[in-house]
Amino acid sequence: MAESTDCHKAQQDFPKVLILKPIPFINLVGEQYFASNKFTFLEAYDSSLPLHQFLSTHSPSIKAILSSVGAPPITADILHLLPEVGLVVTTSVGLNQVDLLECRRRGIKVANAGSIFSDDVADFAVGLLIDVLRKVSASDGYVRKGLWATKGDYPLGSKLGGKRIGIVGLGNIGFAVAKRLEAFRCSISYNSRKRKPHVSYPFYESVCELAANCDVLVICCELTDQTHHMINKEVLSALGKEGVIVNIGRGAIINEKEMVQCLVQGEIAGAGLDVFENEPDVPLELFAMDNVVLSPHVAVFTPESFLDLRDLVVGNLEAFFSNKPLLSKFGDW
Numbered sequence: 001m002a003e004s005t006d007c008h009k010a011q012q013d014f015p016k017v018l019i020l021k022p023i024p025f026i027n028l029v030g031e032q033y034f035a036s037n038k039f040t041f042l043e044a045y046d047s048s049l050p051l052h053q054f055l056s057t058h059s060p061s062i063k064a065i066l067s068s069v070g071a072p073p074i075t076a077d078i079l080h081l082l083p084e085v086g087l088v089v090t091t092s093v094g095l096n097q098v099d100l101l102e103c104r105r106r107g108i109k110v111a112n113a114g115s116i117f118s119d120d121v122a123d124f125a126v127g128l129l130i131d132v133l134r135k136v137s138a139s140d141g142y143v144r145k146g147l148w149a150t151k152g153d154y155p156l157g158s159k160l161g162g163k164r165i166g167i168v169g170l171g172n173i174g175f176a177v178a179k180r181l182e183a184f185r186c187s188i189s190y191n192s193r194k195r196k197p198h199v200s201y202p203f204y205e206s207v208c209e210l211a212a213n214c215d216v217l218v219i220c221c222e223l224t225d226q227t228h229h230m231i232n233k234e235v236l237s238a239l240g241k242e243g244v245i246v247n248i249g250r251g252a253i254i255n256e257k258e259m260v261q262c263l264v265q266g267e268i269a270g271a272g273l274d275v276f277e278n279e280p281d282v283p284l285e286l287f288a289m290d291n292v293v294l295s296p297h298v299a300v301f302t303p304e305s306f307l308d309l310r311d312l313v314v315g316n317l318e319a320f321f322s323n324k325p326l327l328s329k330f331g332d333w
């Protein structure tokens with residue numbers, strides 16, 4: 001009894017890591033796998049207190065925040081209530097939910113999921129593209145509805161090999177997509193913030209020019225103020241009537257209204273979309289389109305790589321609480 005009280009007391013003394021929303025898919029490994037003897041989690045979503053009151057009550061003990069996709073944004077206002085916070089760690093690769101400028105200003109360290117999911121996301125991007133071009137999901141629906149027997153053959157899809165692929169954002173994920181599609185004998189070109197030294201793929205400084213010279217655009221970049229709605233009607237028109245867009249980045253990189261309009265009017269040929277502007281809401285018009293493949297923001301990982309994620313997140317937190325270098329530090333501050 002004395003021992004468990006001591007143990008309980010010791011846990012209470014551990015620095016706290018704030019979680020604002022349950023970690024997506026944590027059921028894959030169970031919450032106890034995220035445990036450590038260096039910190040404990042403080043779950044704001046379990047409290048009956050309004051968030052601001054909860055944060056003010058616990059602020060002296062909150063030293064780090066664990067954030068994920070779909071969790072409330074880590075804004076300057078939230079950070080303002082938490083003067084002791086020195087680290088924001090995320091289970092996501094994307095950091096658009098974190099006010100990075102404020103983190104930099106305050107010297108709060110940031111660590112994301114690094115390249116842990118790059119292969120999974122790239123596999124999924126290629127899967128979406130093959131599905132759109134070869135009509136895999138649409139053919140599946142046709143067979144399941146019994147239409148093969150009553151209406152005959154389903155229209156053939158179009159060939160992947162030889163397609164000109166434009167990668168928007170040639171980071172870890174974009175590069176993994178490019179490598180896979182090279183193996184399908186596609187030609188690759190790209191747009192990125194800057195030309196990559198040592199990369200031989202043709203580089204286009206303007207995403208519109210890239211689109212005009214490609215059959216497919218695969219969106220792999222981060223969502224930032226600069227990339228918000230970067231893919232608009234002008235870019236989609238440049239991609240053209242035979243063009244296909246795949247998005248495994250963030251919904252708001254594409255102007256969704258303009259994309260839907262282009263699809264409705266046949267100004268592009270199809271889309272493979274894992275991400276949307278207002279998840280989990282998906283524009284209703286897309287539901288009726290056989291040339292569009294939809295998925296609920298699941299490209300990111302598999303149960304196999306979720307275990308690596310667990311190690312990375314816990315490793316980053318333990319490194320921070322031991323004053324050691326982070327495992328997947330983001331930014332130069």
Ligand SMILES: O=CC(=O)O
Pocket residue numbers: 069091092093094095113117249300
């Ligand atoms: O979308 C998922 C991520 O950014 O990890």
